[in-house]
Amino acid sequence: xxxxxxxxxxxxxxxxxxxxxxxxxxxxxxxxxxxxxxxxxxxxxxxxxxxxxxxxxxxxxxxxxxxxxxxxxxxxxxxxxxxxxxxxxxxxxxxxxxxxxxxxxxxxxxxxxxxxxxxxxxxxxxxxxxxxxxxxxxxxxxxxxxxxxxxxxxxxxxxxxxxxxxxxxxxxxxxxxxxxxxxxxxxxxxxxxxxxxxxxxxxxxxxxxxxxxxxxxxxxxxxxxxxxxxxxxxxxxxxxxxxxxxxxxxxxxxxxxxxxxxxxxxxxxxxxxxxxxxxxxxxxxxxxxxxxxxxxx
Numbered sequence: 001x002x003x004x005x006x007x008x009x010x011x012x013x014x015x016x017x018x019x020x021x022x023x024x025x026x027x028x029x030x031x032x033x034x035x036x037x038x039x040x041x042x043x044x045x046x047x048x049x050x051x052x053x054x055x056x057x058x059x060x061x062x063x064x065x066x067x068x069x070x071x072x073x074x075x076x077x078x079x080x081x082x083x084x085x086x087x088x089x090x091x092x093x094x095x096x097x098x099x100x101x102x103x104x105x106x107x108x109x110x111x112x113x114x115x116x117x118x119x120x121x122x123x124x125x126x127x128x129x130x131x132x133x134x135x136x137x138x139x140x141x142x143x144x145x146x147x148x149x150x151x152x153x154x155x156x157x158x159x160x161x162x163x164x165x166x167x168x169x170x171x172x173x174x175x176x177x178x179x180x181x182x183x184x185x186x187x188x189x190x191x192x193x194x195x196x197x198x199x200x201x202x203x204x205x206x207x208x209x210x211x212x213x214x215x216x217x218x219x220x221x222x223x224x225x226x227x228x229x230x231x232x233x234x235x236x237x238x239x240x241x242x243x244x245x246x247x248x249x250x251x252x253x254x255x256x257x258x259x260x261x262x263x264x265x266x267x268x269x270x271x272x273x274x275x276x277x278x279x280x281x282x283x284x285x286x287x288x289x290x291x292x293x294x295x296x297x
Contacts, residue, residue, distance in 0.1 A: 001136065001139050001140055002262075004140060005140055006258050006259055006262045006263075007255060007258075007259070008142055008146060009146060009258050010254045010255035010256070010257065010258030010259060011150055011251055011254060011255060012145070012146040012149045012150055012215065012254070013215070013254035013257065013258055014234075014250045014251035014252065014253055014254020014255055015149045015150050015152070015153035015154075015211075015250065015251065015254065016149060016153075016208050016211055016212045016215075016227065016250075016254070017227065017230055017231045017234045017249075017250035017251075017253050017254050018153055018157070018231075018234065018246055018247045018249070018250025018251060019152075019153055019156065019204050019205075019207060019208035019211070019250070020038065020039070020042060020204075020205060020208045020227060020228060020231030020234075020250075021231040021232070021234040021235040021238070021246035021247075021249060021250045022156075022157075022160065022201060022204050022243065022246050022247075023035065023038045023041075023200075023201030023202065023204055023205050023231075024038060024201075024231060024232050024235040024240065024246070025235045025238075025240050025241055025242060025243060025245065025246040026173075026197050026200065026201050026243070027197055027198060027201055028235070028240050028241055029177045029240070029241035029242070030173050030176050030177045030193065030194060030197045031083070031087070031176075031194045031197060031198075032091075033083055033087075033094050033098075034091075034094070034095060034098060034232075035078075035083070035098055035198070035201075036095070036098040036099055036101075036102050036228070036232070037078060037082075037098050037099075037101040037102040037105060038201065038202075038205060038224075038228055038231075038232075039102070039224035039225050039226075039227060039228015039229065039231070040101075040102050040105035040106055040109075040224050040225070040228070041071050041074055041075055041078075041105070041202050041205045041206075041224070042071075042205045042206070042208055042209035042212070042223070042224035042227065042228065043105070043106070043109060043209065043219075043221060043222075043223045043224035043225075044070065044071060044074060044105060044109065045067040045068070045070065045071040045205060045206030045209040045210065046067075046120070046209035046210065046212070046213045046219050046223060046224070047109065047113060047219065048063075048066060048067040048070050048071075048206070049063045049064060049066075049067045049120075049123060049206075049209070049210045049213070050118060050120055050121075050213070050219055052066055052067070053121065053123055054120065054121040060123040060124070060127055061127075063123060063210075064123060064206065064207060064210050067206040067209070067210060068203040068206040068207065070206070071202040071203060071205055071206035071209075072199045072202050072203045072206075074202060075198040075199055075201060075202025075203075075205075076195050076198055076199050076202070078101055078198070079194065079195055079198040080195065082097050082098075082100075082101050083097065083098075084191070084194075102225075106221045106222060106225075107221075109221035110221040113221070115220060115221055116220070117218050117219065117220045118218070118219045118220065119217055119218065119219075120213040120214070120217040120218065120219045121217070122145060122213075122214035122215075122217060123210050123214050124144045124145045124148050124214050125144070125214075127144075130144040130147075130148060131144055132144055133147065143215075145211070145214045145215045146215070148211070149211045149214075149215065152207065152211065153247070153250075156204065156207070157243070157244075157247050160200075160243060161243055161244070164243065169193070169196060172188045172189070172193045173193055173196070173197060175188050176188060176190055176193045176194065177241070208227075209223075209224065212227060230253060230257075230270075230273065231250065233249075233253060233273065233274065233277050234246065234249035234250040234252075234253040235249060236249070236277065236281070236287055237249035237252065237253060237276075237277055237280060237287055237288065238250070238252075238287050238288050238289055238290070239286055239287030239288055239289040239290025240287060240290065241290065242287070242289045242290055244289055245287055245288060245289035245290060248288055248289060249287065249288065252288075253273060256272065256273055256276055257269050257270070257272075257273050260272040260273070
């Protein structure tokens with residue numbers, strides 16, 4: 001029964017990683033950029049939820065929606081100011097810029113809200129009809145946070161896949177990811193499409209931040225750093241650029257991390273996660289669901 005509990009908690013943690021990984025995989029798949037400031041957008045969104053819900057007693061749904069709006073605007077602004085001028089620059093320049101934006105957001109958060117950890121009040125607890133579920137005569141209890149996190153991840157994944165495959169904006173994203181120049185010649189607004197991609201990824205980061213801090217209720221300016229790195233690992237693990245790959249990679253990463261903490265060592269769990277990534281990339285360099293791309297010379 002303990003194994004089942006660890007497994008479910010791992011799936012819940014992996015669902016958060018999957019939501020964050022979607023931001024990485026969409027931006028890379030469409031704009032061919034690695035937005036390493038994505039984890040800090042999560043942190044900003046979590047602070048918005050903390051102050052609107054925890055401090056003012058606002059409705060939890062409204063708090064998350066406000067956080068999504070703030071993160072969406074932040075993501076679009078970051079893309080417009082920091083990344084768009086470097087779209088044709090070498091990838092190293094974009095990477096250094098992303099790291100700089102990440103540290104900038106952390107320092108702004110530290111100056112604004114101080115570096116002292118804050119106790120995050122679960123937004124799930126503010127929804128009265130959501131209660132823990134007991135199974136097997138009370139031997140296994142699944143928290144409301146765990147249930148909501150898994151369900152939200154599945155619903156968002158389904159909506160996102162439908163959006164990409166069945167809407168004109170989604171088709172534009174696929175066209176830009178395939179060939180940006182050809183898409184522009186066909187009348188696709190490349191700038192608007194990439195901005196929309198950043199907006200969607202940042203909005204999902206806000207949801208992921210609220211769910212993450214609800215399950216692990218400590219908030220500080222570096223809160224998004226390690227989840228952001230692990231979500232990037234999940235995106236690479238599943239096949240960066242693939243939406244289903246981000247989901248599979250996130251779930252597997254969360255399960256591996258949680259089972260490693262339970263049965264091997266809490267200190268070595270992160271090392272085990274990265275070791276598994278190395279093994280997977282040696283066997284399948286494109287990730288589990290990634291596709292090999294032939295580059296024309």
